[in-house]
Amino acid sequence: MTSDGVVTTGGCGGERPLRRDAERNRQRILLAAAEVFTQRGLDATLDDVARQAGVGVGTVYRRFPDKESLVAELFADRIDAMVAVAEQALAAPDPWQALVSYLEYAAETMASSIGLRQLMMFATYGRDRVAYAREQMRPVVTKLVERAQEAGVLREDFSATDVPLIAYMLGAAAEYASYVEPEVWRRYLTLIIDGLRPSRDGVSELPVPALTPQEMEQSMRAHGQPGQARR
Known part of the structure; x- marks a missing residue:
């Protein structure tokens, strides 16, 4: 298991889906980002998204390494x-x-x-x-x-x-x-x-x-x- 909650398979080198709570956080971040970027534009920061989602900014960075990757998705x-x-x-x-x-x-x-x-x-x-x-x-x-x-x-x-x-x-x-x-x-x-x-x-x-x-x-x-x- 990785530090960000992803469970990895042992012998195949692949990754299982995100843990249920990690996936919930990811969807919460996307919903919050949709609201923040829709209303405020792309000048909003990942800190703004984290506050809107009610999670720590570290959680956002674990799911999305930078704002560009979040916006693109x-x-x-x-x-x-x-x-x-x-x-x-x-x-x-x-x-x-x-x-x-x-x-x-x-x-x-x-x-x-x-x-x-x-x-x-x-x-x-x-x-x-x-x-x-x-x-x-x-x-x-x-x-x-x-x-x-x-x-x-x-x-x-x-x-x-x-x-x-x-x-x-x-x-x-x-x-x-x-x-x-x-x-x-x-x-x-x-x-x-x-x-x-x-x-x-x-x-x-x-x-x-x-x-x-x-x-x-x-x-x-x-x-x-x-x-x-x-x-």
């Missing part, structure tokens, strides 16, 4: 999910709805996690994983765009590279207004979607009202105070 499934959703959208029969549904998913994913947005935009951690995800997503998203354009439902000057930038932009809007209206990004997604059509007879109903002048002032004041601007 934490967001690996989310990145894979973005690729999978893009592939599922490509199989949808309606080219327009396929593109719109993926745009909404990508925007909601970025809006819900500061850490994931930082990871995908800057690749400070998990560079190989992020680069792989981008390489996997690029051809699928390109096909979504081209299929909608070939069907005549998407303006011809729209590019596949516009998709992630729209998602990042809406994520930033969600962060900016999180103190007063975290769902306001849906309003701007609807405005953007209306602008993607080559032509239209009317405009879509906006799902979220505009911020009031008072809410705008609250957002401006709270945005410079990270502890209050995110909830």
Whole structure:
């Protein structure tokens, strides 16, 4: 048995699964890290994660030797999910709805996690994983765009590279207004979607009202105070 609670087999040189309590600690750390990095971004430390998980920082380091390894594991499934959703959208029969549904998913994913947005935009951690995800997503998203354009439902000057930038932009809007209206990004997604059509007879109903002048002032004041601007 190793000092960190891993039971090793005697003659085969392999390792049995983590002891039950060690695995519980690992899952507790991942859940805590998801909350900390989602709300505070990648500037949060392993000490912050340990406090949130209610374990000693040494326990965190035994499971994850550094922050990069924790971040990479934490967001690996989310990145894979973005690729999978893009592939599922490509199989949808309606080219327009396929593109719109993926745009909404990508925007909601970025809006819900500061850490994931930082990871995908800057690749400070998990560079190989992020680069792989981008390489996997690029051809699928390109096909979504081209299929909608070939069907005549998407303006011809729209590019596949516009998709992630729209998602990042809406994520930033969600962060900016999180103190007063975290769902306001849906309003701007609807405005953007209306602008993607080559032509239209009317405009879509906006799902979220505009911020009031008072809410705008609250957002401006709270945005410079990270502890209050995110909830």
